Amino acid sequence: MMNTLKISFAVLKPPTRYLPSSNSVISQKLHSPSSSPSVKPPTISPLGRGKSGGSRVYSTFAARTNFKVNCYSNMAEPNSDLKQGDVTVKDDRIARISSSIRVIPDFPKPGIMFQDITTMLLDPVAFKDTIDLFVERYKEKNISVVAGVEARGFIFGPPIALAIGAKFVPMRKPNKLPGAVISEEYSLEYGTDIMEMHVGAVQAGERTLVIDDLIATGGTLVAAINLLERVGANVVECACVIELPDLKGRDKLGGKPLFVLVN
């Protein structure tokens, strides 16, 4: 008779033919939350991009089960000097952030699964963790400008800017910014749009971040990068909460690194 072990979390059971005949314990790795993962997290410079593969399923799995798993998608580790235990703590934060984001099907049009960050903003811990993860990455990196793309970039950019002692520069739709602006046209799926930045907001040589809630095709971020480079700024990195990797926006950023928390 098989001893069945009561498993209280949702997990993919291995096919029964692989189970030892005396019990139905699932593999040791899945069974012990405190065991070290079999793959070491990548050690890369703080502003480099993560090279390891991974998938979002780990973060939602962790969220459902309170598992501490390594969740490092294709993103850079916030701080490569951290010990294993600290990385585990950060993974909890990412799991919570990921599970706090709501998906709305068929918005704004059929076929699009809209990633709604407003539910994350309703969870003060998840929202704070999101900001903290960015701040930990960028403080003491001599970033003097955080550029946020209207409108959801306005939610994440200012708290980061305040925490790292940088200016916040809004990148806006046309005709919103008063006074002298520079404009950059960019492509949409159908047609084009325009992004504007104030003349004089950013000086040549300033180290800048570009922040938005999500990267899809990358068109918006490219427009922001172009605006900043046109005034001679140094765009150090683009940072988003969410990446839609299938749209390959990451590859369209002209070589600029991208840091994301979930995808």
Add this chain to the structure above:
Amino acid sequence: MFAEENGLHGDPRIKAISDAIRVVPHFPKPGIMFQDITTLLLDQKAFKYTVDIFVDRYRDKKISVVAGVEARGFIFGPPIALAIGAKFVPLRKPKKLPGEVISESYVLEYGTDCLEMHVGAVQPGESVLIVDDLVATGGTLSAAIRLLERVGAEVIECACVIGLPQVKGNWRLNGVPLYVLVEPRLTDLECSL
């Protein structure tokens, strides 16, 4: 009420905030002296003072929701929400919020506009702070108050960086108190940008 008349008289931070705001004449149309807060956001100290003054005022008021009016309310609301441990709820122009929303329309100088909030974002009985960069006629803030009251929330106060003179004598909107840091300046003696 203005911050200066409400415990912050002589606080040098108020002058720093006021000085950091740029006046752009005749925007968006002739006759309007536009109070541009983007220069405040370029002054790290003054931006921090702004948030700190609001946080000091609201941290012990058991506020569970900070509602920010699109788009400049999205700049000031979240840092306050994060510091006081409240939820941040965006109040948006029509058709931006996905999923189920409630809408409130309000009157503009010519025509009307509409503000939307997610259903379920705010629960009945929650204490709410509404944040925007500037209050002029109070039309937008009144619509925001109505949205929140429709879901049974209690709006404790509306907080704005700048308050135009027409609200000076009318410190309550629909019975909700208004707290403002600075008055608009009429002109820039020198342009900071």
